[in-house]
Amino acid sequence: MKLTGSEIFVESLKCEGVKTIFGIPGGVVLKLFDVLHQQNDVEVVLTRHEQGAIHMAEGHAKATGKAGVALVTSGPGMTNIVTGLADAMMDSVPLVAFTGQVPTSLIGNDAFQEADNIGISRPCTKHNVLVKDVKDLATVIKEAFYIANTGRPGPVLVDIPKDVTTESAEFHYPDKVSLRGYRPTVSGNRFQIKQAAGEILKAKRPVIYVGGGAVFSGAANEVRELADLTQIPVTMTVMGLGSFPGTHPLCMGMLGMHGTYCANMAMHEADLLIAVGARFDDRVTGKLSEFSPRARVIHIDIDPTSIKKNVHAHIPIVGDVKVVLKELVQVLSSMDGNPTSVKAQRRPWLKQVNAWSAEHPLAYQQEGKKQTKPQYVIDKAYELTKHKAIVVTDVGQHQMWAAQYFKSGLQRTFLTSGGLGTMGFGFPAAIGAQKAYPNKTVLCITSEGSFQMNLQELAVAAIYKLPVKIILLNNQFHGMVRQWQDLFYEGRYASSDLGNTPDFVKLAEAYGILGLRSEEPADVEAVLKEGLKHKGPVMMDFAIDRFENCYPMIPAGGAQHEMVLEDPPQLKTARKPSRKKGEDADAVLPA
Amino acid sequence: MEHVISVLVENNPGVLARVAGLFSARGYNIESLSVAPTPDATVSMITVVTSGDEVIIEQIMKQLNKVIEVLKVVDLTEEDHIERETALIKILTKQAQQRDEAIRIAEIFRANIVDSTPQTYTFEVSGDAGKIQAVINRLKPMGIKEIVRTGRIAIARDAL
Numbered sequence: 001m002k003l004t005g006s007e008i009f010v011e012s013l014k015c016e017g018v019k020t021i022f023g024i025p026g027g028v029v030l031k032l033f034d035v036l037h038q039q040n041d042v043e044v045v046l047t048r049h050e051q052g053a054i055h056m057a058e059g060h061a062k063a064t065g066k067a068g069v070a071l072v073t074s075g076p077g078m079t080n081i082v083t084g085l086a087d088a089m090m091d092s093v094p095l096v097a098f099t100g101q102v103p104t105s106l107i108g109n110d111a112f113q114e115a116d117n118i119g120i121s122r123p124c125t126k127h128n129v130l131v132k133d134v135k136d137l138a139t140v141i142k143e144a145f146y147i148a149n150t151g152r153p154g155p156v157l158v159d160i161p162k163d164v165t166t167e168s169a170e171f172h173y174p175d176k177v178s179l180r181g182y183r184p185t186v187s188g189n190r191f192q193i194k195q196a197a198g199e200i201l202k203a204k205r206p207v208i209y210v211g212g213g214a215v216f217s218g219a220a221n222e223v224r225e226l227a228d229l230t231q232i233p234v235t236m237t238v239m240g241l242g243s244f245p246g247t248h249p250l251c252m253g254m255l256g257m258h259g260t261y262c263a264n265m266a267m268h269e270a271d272l273l274i275a276v277g278a279r280f281d282d283r284v285t286g287k288l289s290e291f292s293p294r295a296r297v298i299h300i301d302i303d304p305t306s307i308k309k310n311v312h313a314h315i316p317i318v319g320d321v322k323v324v325l326k327e328l329v330q331v332l333s334s335m336d337g338n339p340t341s342v343k344a345q346r347r348p349w350l351k352q353v354n355a356w357s358a359e360h361p362l363a364y365q366q367e368g369k370k371q372t373k374p375q376y377v378i379d380k381a382y383e384l385t386k387h388k389a390i391v392v393t394d395v396g397q398h399q400m401w402a403a404q405y406f407k408s409g410l411q412r413t414f415l416t417s418g419g420l421g422t423m424g425f426g427f428p429a430a431i432g433a434q435k436a437y438p439n440k441t442v443l444c445i446t447s448e449g450s451f452q453m454n455l456q457e458l459a460v461a462a463i464y465k466l467p468v469k470i471i472l473l474n475n476q477f478h479g480m481v482r483q484w485q486d487l488f489y490e491g492r493y494a495s496s497d498l499g500n501t502p503d504f505v506k507l508a509e510a511y512g513i514l515g516l517r518s519e520e521p522a523d524v525e526a527v528l529k530e531g532l533k534h535k536g537p538v539m540m541d542f543a544i545d546r547f548e549n550c551y552p553m554i555p556a557g558g559a560q561h562e563m564v565l566e567d568p569p570q571l572k573t574a575r576k577p578s579r580k581k582g583e584d585a586d587a588v589l590p591a
Numbered sequence: 592m593e594h595v596i597s598v599l600v601e602n603n604p605g606v607l608a609r610v611a612g613l614f615s616a617r618g619y620n621i622e623s624l625s626v627a628p629t630p631d632a633t634v635s636m637i638t639v640v641t642s643g644d645e646v647i648i649e650q651i652m653k654q655l656n657k658v659i660e661v662l663k664v665v666d667l668t669e670e671d672h673i674e675r676e677t678a679l680i681k682i683l684t685k686q687a688q689q690r691d692e693a694i695r696i697a698e699i700f701r702a703n704i705v706d707s708t709p710q711t712y713t714f715e716v717s718g719d720a721g722k723i724q725a726v727i728n729r730l731k732p733m734g735i736k737e738i739v740r741t742g743r744i745a746i747a748r749d750a751l
Contacts, residue, residue, distance in 0.1 A: 118605060119605075119608070122605075122608065122609060122612055123612055123616050126659070127659045130604075130605075147659060179659060180662055181600075181601060181658070181659050181660055181661050181662045182659045303657070304653045304656070304657070305650065305653040305654050305657055308646065308649060308650075309650060
């Protein structure tokens with residue numbers, strides 16, 4: 001039977017099991033939306049900005065592990081999703097973005113709302129395709145989902161010209177794909193795995209360093225088995241959070257620029273790093289020449305380009321993290337019959353690790369009457385939702401505090417923009433995650449800076465009744481920028497002071513959303529409790545200490561063991577935000 | 592060190608941009624680039640001459656392999672291979688003496704003179720980069736009007 005391109009599009013989505021897509025219509029995709037409108041299997045979430053759509057698709061994908069889908073129009077519709085594509089590319093988020101294109105006869109003519117979608121998205125997608133013939137559409141969609149979901153996941157863009165949406169072709173959805181240039185390696189090399197096992201048994205000061213790859217691969221159980229069996233302490237990147245329980249005695253917490261003292265010291269002193277689905281990002285390594293100077297490196301990753309890119313790997317193992325770890329655990333179990341001897345052998349190292357942990361634990365001081373500490377809000381939120389919430393963060397200080405204090409116990413419950421560091425990601429991503437799991441508690445931990453970058457999606461939360469709990473840590477600063485200015489720019493707050501922010505409670509109310517405000521520490525728990533109890537979406541605006549800084553901190557370009565652990569003395573004296581002349585805060589927005 | 596890398600790709604529109612874009616985005620050098628169809632109409636061969644230390648070349652090979660439309664990547668520098676470039680060189684030959692000299696140079700380098708006017712000769716010369724440079728150096732004193740060079744192509748030598 002012949003179907004139009006638009007019908008083929010919708011039927012293909014159904015074949016892929018897609019239940020929700022996020023998008024905004026426009027001239028060249030009207031036919032696609034028209035067909036979507038006349039069926040009930042695939043729901044369209046109409047967002048208020050295309051950037052919202054792509055981050056929602058990301059949030060949906062990060063929460064479920066399956067490709068998120070966005071549909072936007074040509075020209076500005078497409079250019080508005082570029083940030084989300086780049087974000088998904090960095091964080092290996094499976095995504096299929098459909099963009100409209102002007103009719104094939106007009107391509108290249110500078111037609112209305114024309115952009116070179118393929119050219120623009122090429123460097124920020126795993127793959128992209130312009131469909132020139134409706135006969136190819138089903139196959140292209142099948143391949144797009146396959147490429148997005150397999151190997152190292154990533155975004156795929158499918159560009160569909162208007163005439164392709166209206167022309168007809170026989171519909172047959174292929175069962176299999178045959179891509180001769182794309183065959184990801186899944187199982188690791190056996191010989192290498194044996195070598196790795198040998199190194200692990202020999203090591204005196206080993207560390208398991210887990211990244212986002214473990215989450216995508218669903219390898220939490222395997223990471224845990226490896227750690228338990230070998231008694232090796234575990235640290236995670238911000239992307240890896242959730243792949244090992246934060247409350248486990250072997251857990252050292254996050255590593256890197258704002259990682260724990262213990263994790264960074266252990267990395268620095270280690271004689272063996274077992275890197276699991278991590279890519280030695282500069283925020284993790286700090287100064288490369290002084291990174292883990294005594295460590296041999298076992299690097300397990302599905303993407304060969306991640307291996308030996310920044311740090312030399314003595315034992316590279318290309319493969320799916322879950323599959324490789326399973327085999328590694330098997331090999332180790334058969335090699336080592338006596339678990340008590342492992343425990344004894346590991347004792348001095350674990351003692352040292354625990355000593356570091358005790359020496360400089362994550363800490364903050366919340367004094368009763370003073371300003372609310374942001375860490376206190378996050379700590380309370382964690383306490384009230386322990387292991388039951390999906391936490392979605394924006395980018396900045398609040399993100400790092402959330403990463404430090406939320407001891408996520410389950411994979412896919414800490415969703416954040418790690419690689420690209422996209423402010424504005426959090427709220428739409430939280431909506432996407434909530435859409436995937438309508439009955440779970442989804443917390444959006446954000447700040448007034450990040451939130452204002454995509455606040456228009458409040459409409460989506462309200463209209464689709466998605467009960468996202470927004471925890472907004474409001475310091476009226478681009479806080480992380482302000483922190484760097486305090487530490488490295490002699491406290492000159494160039495364009496980091498946001499002045500008076502809008503009244504977020506009223507803003508929420510304008511969208512028909514409950515707004516709550518916490519002015520002082522005594523309000524925090526009550527606001528959180530009320531917000532969490534409320535059935536619909538909630539905006540909780542927490543006035544926090546404007547000058548709280550996030551520690552530990554490895555200054556950019558510093559070595560990992562050279563952490564700044566607290567405000568330097570000169571910062572502890574009173575600080576006032578400096579404003580340029582003529583810039584009257586009160587004139588920006590009425591308080 | 593200079594490396595000659597053969598990249599077999601799907602013969603799709605945009606694939607060259609994908610490969611070239613990868614080099615520019617990651618800050619790798621392209622010293623020369625040549626693209627041509629192969630006997631199999633569905634695939635094309637890209638020959639890239641690039642440079643970098645061992646770590647960079649390893650990354651380049653891996654990054655190329657990661658491109659979905661790339662089917663095979665071979666670093667020919669690692670094996671015995673033959674390299675060729677072609678140049679078309681237009682020289683000024685106003686005096687008879689220059690024309691004689693030009694013909695002699697063509698014979699020595701096994702180059703062809705493929706066009707001639709009262710003022711110019713056009714040389715066609717093939718060989719490795721060193722030979723092309725030698726011809727250019729030799730012709731320079733006569734007055735070179737224009738040079739057009741192909742990118743380098745290369746093929747592995749088979750064992751006997």
